[in-house]
Amino acid sequence: MSKRIAGPEIERLIQLLAKVPGLGPRSARRAALHLIKKKEQLLVPLADAMGEAVDKVRICSNCGNVDTVDPCTICTDPRRDGATLIVVEDVADLWALERAGAMNALYHVLGGTLSPLDGIGPDQLNIKQLVSRVSEGEIKEIIIAVNATVEGQTTAHYLTDQLADFGVKITRLAHGVPVGGELDYLDEGTLAAALKSRTVF
């Protein structure tokens, strides 16, 4: 049996940090040691911030985004175009699109994609709420921004079927050459999709 090198509180801190994406047991130990060394500057404010987040973070009942208010800041922002709705798989995708800042639209977070292998069906996703939002009649265009995977595209086709009767314009993200991408290294499918969606130069 291995010897303990620190008290149970520190061991627990290391164990929990090791569960954070990007950290393994070794890097969790380093992070924990760094936090302990910088107790006043880092550990205490971090603990306060986490405690506050636990109390205040909630899921937006309208779009599925995470925020400290419900409805979330995006849903209540009057400067956003209420006629355009971008449907994303996850909050991380919403943040990525917001970072891009290409559209000033509203969002809807599905919470995943249809995946029979993982046992995720339509009832496990935030689809009913999406249909209910669209049925209110204010949305004119829905942009389906799901991943270019079979699960993502199955979800996109399923959503299109569910929303077909509402008379809204349904679009999806283009598939093609990424910025910095070299044609030689792209797969044939992406190249074919890029050629199919070519634009006038």
Added chain:
Amino acid sequence: MEWRDEGIILGTRKHGETSVILEVMTRAHGRHLGMVRGGRSRKAQPLLQAGNRVDLIWRARLDEHLGMFQAEALELNAARLFESACAVYGLQTLAAHLRLLPERDPHGGLYEMLGLLIEHLDDATAAGELVVRFELMVLEELGFGLDLTQCAATGRRDDLTYVSPKSGRAVSREAGLPWHDKMLALPAFLLRGSSPQVDITTIEQAFRLTDFFFARHVYEPRGMQAPDARAGFLNALRKRNAAAQDVPGDTAA
């Protein structure tokens, strides 16, 4: 343990932060799972999509281990299949059917048929018939194959119109007439070679036929439901058919 084989990807499941569990249908090793290290990288992701045909090397210390896959592209079909609702629902349906089979049990015929289907899944005029034929093959491989060669009552080989729900054998029009209400319709295209022009009503009849035997022999005993993607596939076929009728001469998916 090590082998090399060709396979068609059925699906992937995330494993940890960088790896995936890959599920493939292989020619000689049946439906097989294995881990791919770095499978979630930008480079590997386009390759590890359902529908792609890959060259695989599987390695494990013991045969019963999950093992590691090393995959290289042979044919990248996923992006083409994404474009069509028929194809994505069809692909999910085929994968769901193959998951009914035990792992690592070779089914060479199904592998060949799967390869053929992947080529034509985005062609709505052919996909319906091919998927029905695939379902009949899966039933056969599961041990519940239908005998459509001759009438169960008279032994006749012509005018076969029904399938007996009891025996799964074909019945001629004459012999089946008294039990017409209880018999399942046998679409004529299942009796001969492939036909390019099978209408959607006949395709739906054929799907009802396979659905009945799947439900009775497979889903009900295992406490399962038919895959949702199957209904989506049929719906996509119906839509495509309706659209093709609106635009005469347009038959592509």
